Amino acid sequence: MYKQNHLSNIRVVLSHTTHPGNIGAAARAMKAMGLSRLYLINPRHFPDPQASAMAAGADDVLQNAVVCASIDEALDGVVLTVGMTARQRDISNEVSVPREAMPQVVQQAQTLQVALLFGTEMSGLTNEEASRAQMLVNIPANPEFSSLNLAAAVQVISYELSVAAQNYQPVEQSLQPAAHQQVEGFMSHLEKTLHEIGFFTTQNPARMMQRLRRLYARARPEADEINILRGILSVTTEYNGRLKARYQQEKDV
Amino acid sequence: MYKQNHLSNIRVVLSHTTHPGNIGAAARAMKAMGLSRLYLINPRHFPDPQASAMAAGADDVLQNAVVCASIDEALDGVVLTVGMTARQRDISNEVSVPREAMPQVVQQAQTLQVALLFGTEMSGLTNEEASRAQMLVNIPANPEFSSLNLAAAVQVISYELSVAAQNYQPVEQSLQPAAHQQVEGFMSHLEKTLHEIGFFTTQNPARMMQRLRRLYARARPEADEINILRGILSVTTEYNGRLKARYQQEKDV
Numbered sequence: 001m002y003k004q005n006h007l008s009n010i011r012v013v014l015s016h017t018t019h020p021g022n023i024g025a026a027a028r029a030m031k032a033m034g035l036s037r038l039y040l041i042n043p044r045h046f047p048d049p050q051a052s053a054m055a056a057g058a059d060d061v062l063q064n065a066v067v068c069a070s071i072d073e074a075l076d077g078v079v080l081t082v083g084m085t086a087r088q089r090d091i092s093n094e095v096s097v098p099r100e101a102m103p104q105v106v107q108q109a110q111t112l113q114v115a116l117l118f119g120t121e122m123s124g125l126t127n128e129e130a131s132r133a134q135m136l137v138n139i140p141a142n143p144e145f146s147s148l149n150l151a152a153a154v155q156v157i158s159y160e161l162s163v164a165a166q167n168y169q170p171v172e173q174s175l176q177p178a179a180h181q182q183v184e185g186f187m188s189h190l191e192k193t194l195h196e197i198g199f200f201t202t203q204n205p206a207r208m209m210q211r212l213r214r215l216y217a218r219a220r221p222e223a224d225e226i227n228i229l230r231g232i233l234s235v236t237t238e239y240n241g242r243l244k245a246r247y248q249q250e251k252d253v
Numbered sequence: 254m255y256k257q258n259h260l261s262n263i264r265v266v267l268s269h270t271t272h273p274g275n276i277g278a279a280a281r282a283m284k285a286m287g288l289s290r291l292y293l294i295n296p297r298h299f300p301d302p303q304a305s306a307m308a309a310g311a312d313d314v315l316q317n318a319v320v321c322a323s324i325d326e327a328l329d330g331v332v333l334t335v336g337m338t339a340r341q342r343d344i345s346n347e348v349s350v351p352r353e354a355m356p357q358v359v360q361q362a363q364t365l366q367v368a369l370l371f372g373t374e375m376s377g378l379t380n381e382e383a384s385r386a387q388m389l390v391n392i393p394a395n396p397e398f399s400s401l402n403l404a405a406a407v408q409v410i411s412y413e414l415s416v417a418a419q420n421y422q423p424v425e426q427s428l429q430p431a432a433h434q435q436v437e438g439f440m441s442h443l444e445k446t447l448h449e450i451g452f453f454t455t456q457n458p459a460r461m462m463q464r465l466r467r468l469y470a471r472a473r474p475e476a477d478e479i480n481i482l483r484g485i486l487s488v489t490t491e492y493n494g495r496l497k498a499r500y501q502q503e504k505d506v
Binding site for chain 1 (some may be wrong): 284287309400401405406408409416420
């Protein structure tokens with residue numbers, strides 16, 4: 001029997017796709033492997049006749065595609081984001097191969113929303129986009145020609161996912177990581193707090209936030225833990241506020 | 254280290270491809286996965302600007318592509334032919350999945366020529382073509398939409414092959430199966446012989462030959478064994494010839 005195994009909890013997110021034909025071919029690749037949920041961040045042309053032509057029967061995937069204005073909109077409700085990368089990155093996120101990663105994706109998708117995030121045809125994910133991922137995946141390729149077509153990459157990943165879904169055996173779920181917007185809420189809160197307390201005066205804020213993002217991506221905090229972390233931030237700000245007030249008082253005296 | 258593991262002994266054979274864009278996309282998929290040898294049986298349009306556009310840097314694969322007039326020409330020198338099928342066939346050849354088949358392909362390719370045979374976009378392999386394969390492979394797909402694009406199928410198979418090549422561990426090679434043209438020589442000899450001895454008078458020759466093909470495909474005879482089998486055929490004909498001659502003699506007396 002063909003097992004879907006909650007593939008409906010998995011969305012494919014294509015960011016800033018240039019060629020509409022690739023969107024259609026990706027939709028066809030997805031549908032053939034049992035995936036149906038397509039999200040498009042600022043596609044250059046969509047809907048488009050070329051997308052429909054290449055979808056070749058996967059029109060329903062295109063019709064139900066969600067067009068988003070930002071990555072955060074596309075990842076709304078998502079708990080695990082898997083970023084596809086054509087290269088080893090200079091950041092400390094571990095990069096795994098599809099065969100190792102997709103069984104984990106299937107397991108998470110039993111109960112949670114998962115996003116598979118693909119960058120543009122020319123340059124892949126931006127560092128900003130990759131930093132939204134808790135897991136990075138690289139399709140091993142010929143080192144002399146590692147240029148996979150976008151739809152071909154979607155095909156390989158969807159295929160691995162489908163095989164993993166067929167072979168899935170339920171295991172005890174120990175961790176209940178927080179959803180994307182909760183994590184982002186925390187990251188914004190953290191950045192704002194670090195500004196307020198003057199932490200960034202001797203630091204490069206963007207670079208520091210990237211490092212902190214990585215750290216929390218590895219930790220995969222649960223919703224309760226996010227609340228605790230934000231509680232700490234709130235108290236920090238209040239404390240800082242009290243200090244400032246006292247300083248002001250003393251100066252005024 | 255990226256291991257090629259004799260991928261150069263593996264050829265991708267596309268039969269009667271309709272859309273040149275698919276030939277280009279297949280070339281790109283191959284090259285990204287470390288494959289380089291493309292054979293085209295009667296492509297509708299080739300060379301073609303659309304093929305070159307879709308190859309996107311895999312032009313060398315297209316330039317070195319071998320255009321053939323028949324399947325036997327494309328399989329010249331090949332010892333193992335793997336036919337790609339989108340469906341379970343009504344013949345007794347076993348149909349396996351890429352993950353099981355590709356490690357075997359890599360193992361055979363250490364010493365022998367292997368062909369991966371893909372049919373047309375619309376209808377896949379003909380029964381005639383499928384009967385040339387010693388192994389049939391089906392990419393598991395959504396039962397409600399099993400329509401993989403030709404280049405997407407080439408991508409999945411090439412990817413599985415590449416992963417299998419990376420993971421390959423040499424084992425003792427026990428069997429040295431005969432090359433395609435030797436097997437075909439035997440099949441022609443067998444058919445001719447069965448005609449001569451009057452075996453087909455109460456049989457459907459085409460159907461019977463299909464069944465015999467299957468049997469010998471499973472057996473994967475070695476070159477020596479082909480010689481033995483053909484020796485038997487020669488003797489059969491000679492015996493028959495002697496009988497005829499004696500009958501003629503007796504009649505003439």
